[in-house]
Amino acid sequence: MNELLITDLGRTHYKEAWELQKRCWERRRAGTIGDALLLTEHHDVYTFGKGSDENHLLASEKELVKGGIECFHVDRGGDVTYHGPGQIVGYPILDLNNYFLDIHRYLRSIEEAIILTLRTWNIESTREAGLTGVWVKGEKIAALGVKVSRWVTMHGFALNVNTDLTKFDRIIPCGIFHKGVTSMQRLLGENISVEEVRGRIGESFAKVFGCRRVEMPMRELVQRFAASEQISLEA
Numbered sequence: 730m731n732e733l734l735i736t737d738l739g740r741t742h743y744k745e746a747w748e749l750q751k752r753c754w755e756r757r758r759a760g761t762i763g764d765a766l767l768l769t770e771h772h773d774v775y776t777f778g779k780g781s782d783e784n785h786l787l788a789s790e791k792e793l794v795k796g797g798i799e800c801f802h803v804d805r806g807g808d809v810t811y812h813g814p815g816q817i818v819g820y821p822i823l824d825l826n827n828y829f830l831d832i833h834r835y836l837r838s839i840e841e842a843i844i845l846t847l848r849t850w851n852i853e854s855t856r857e858a859g860l861t862g863v864w865v866k867g868e869k870i871a872a873l874g875v876k877v878s879r880w881v882t883m884h885g886f887a888l889n890v891n892t893d894l895t896k897f898d899r900i901i902p903c904g905i906f907h908k909g910v911t912s913m914q915r916l917l918g919e920n921i922s923v924e925e926v927r928g929r930i931g932e933s934f935a936k937v938f939g940c941r942r943v944e945m946p947m948r949e950l951v952q953r954f955a956a957s958e959q960i961s962l963e964a
Contacts, residue, residue, distance in 0.1 A: 730939060730940065730941045731763070731764055731827050731828075731938070731939070731940045731941070732763050732764065732940065732941050732943055733763075733764050733765070733766055733934070733935050733938065733940035733941065733942055733943065734763060734764065734765040734766070734943050734945045734950065735765070735766045735768065735931040735934075735935075735942055735943065735944050735945065736765065736766070736767055736768065736944075736945050736946070736947050736950040737768050737769070737927060737947065738767055738768065738769040738947050739769065739770070739947065740769070740770045740771070740772065740814065741769045741770070741771060741772070742771070742772050742774075742799075743771050743772070743774040743776065743799060743801055743812065744799075744801065746767070746769050746771065746818075746820070747801070747803065749767070750767060750820045750822070750883055750884075751883070753765055753767070753822045754822050754881060754882075754883040757822050757823075757824055757881050758824075758878070758879055758881045760824075764821075764822060764823045764824060764827070764940065765821075765822045765950070766819060766820070766821050766822070766931065766934055767819070767820040767822070767950075768817060768818070768819050768820075768927050768930065768931070769817075769818050769820075770813075770814055770815065770816060770817065770818065770923065771812040771813060771814075771816070771818055772797075772799075772813070772814070773796065773797060773798040773799070773811075773812075773813045773814075773896065774798060774799045774800070774801065774811070774812050774813070775788075775793075775798060775799075775800045775801075775809055775810070775811055775812075775900060776800070776801050776802075776803050776805075776809070776810055776812065777800070777801070777802045777803065777808070777809050778803065778805045778806050778807035778808055778809070778810075778874050779804060779805065779806060779807075780806060780807060780808055781802070781807075781808045781809050782808060782809075785808055785809045785900055785901040786800070786809055786899070786900055787898075787899045787900060787901070788899035788900070792899065798896075803884070804876050804884075805874040805875055805876050805883075805884035806874050806875060806876065806884075807861070807872075807873070807874035808901075809900050809901070810872050810874065810887065810900070811896045811897050811900060812887055813892060813893060813896055814891075814892075814893070815889070815890050815891035815892040815893065815912075815914070815923065816887050816888065816889050816890060816892040817887070817888045817890055817923060817926060817927055817930060818885070818886070818887045818888075819885045819886050819887075819888075819930060819934070820883060820884060820885045821839070821882055821883075821885050821934070822881070822882065822883060823881070823882045823938070824880060824881050825877065825880040825881070825882065826880050828938060828939075830880055832875075832877055835875070835877070835882065836861055836873055836875065837856075838937050838938060839873055839875075839885065839886050839934075840856055840861070840862070840863050840871075840873065841937050842930065842933040842934040842936070842937045842938075843863045843870075843871045843886065843888055843930070843933070844863055845933040845936065845937065846888070846926065846929045846930050846933045847863070847865075847870070847913070849929050850913060850917060850921070852865060852870075852913065852916055852917070853865070854870060854871075857908075861873045861874075863888075864908075865911055865916060866911075867908060867909070868908065868909040868910055868911040869908060869909070869910050869911070870888065870889050870910070870911050870912065870913070870916075871886055871887060871888040871889065872886065872887045873885070873886045874886075888913075888926070888930070889910065889911065889912035889913065889914075890912060890913045890914065890921050890923050890926050891912065891913070891914045891920050891921060891923065892912045892914070894910055894911070894912055894915065897910045913926070931944070
């Protein structure tokens with residue numbers, strides 16, 4: 730059984746978490762570290778995947794500056810999406826040579842882990858034919874965007890827990906015009922413990938991928954994965 734190190738990074742700026750993710754990914758490709766799942770909440774940010782259309786960002790530069798919202802073009806698949814407080818973002822760093830060499834199956838497995846997690850709160854979610862992500866009654870509750878190189882993964886998923894959904898109003902999420910977004914908070918009518926959902930995601934992810942789950946504090950992960958590099962994750 731593969732060991733999966735799960736680390737809660739807390740709330741991070743996107744660039745800092747991205748740098749840590751890339752360094753972990755590089756070391757996983759080199760075979761000097763094992764599989765990991767990095768979990769975080771980001772400060773407000775819009776990210777653009779390789780297939781993004783700039784016209785899908787509706788907010789003006791003035792709006793972005795006023796709202797303190799950063800923008801990044803990254804090397805994942807997919808279009809523009811939003812990350813922010815109240816949303817759990819997961820970055821699996823896995824060597825798929827130890828699981829299966831099938832990117833579509835990998836995406837479906839991530840979706841399954843999220844579906845299992847939501848079921849804990851009696852939220853019945855589904856997949857939508859021809860689309861990635863997890864949906865509830867036609868509205869997206871979790872988005873996916875990944876990169877796979879030499880069968881090692883990076884980037885991942887974002888689950889809306891108590892997310893400010895108005896931030897999605899200023900983009901066309903994932904380039905999909907005719908679908909809305911939702912959150913656990915909206916569906917259940919109350920704030921949900923992000924910590925509890927984060928823990929459940931780790932359990933579901935390990936179950937779906939058949940891993941032995943090992944919780945590791947962020948400081949220990951940085952020491953183990955990044956060696957002597959100085960990586961700051963201060964808010």
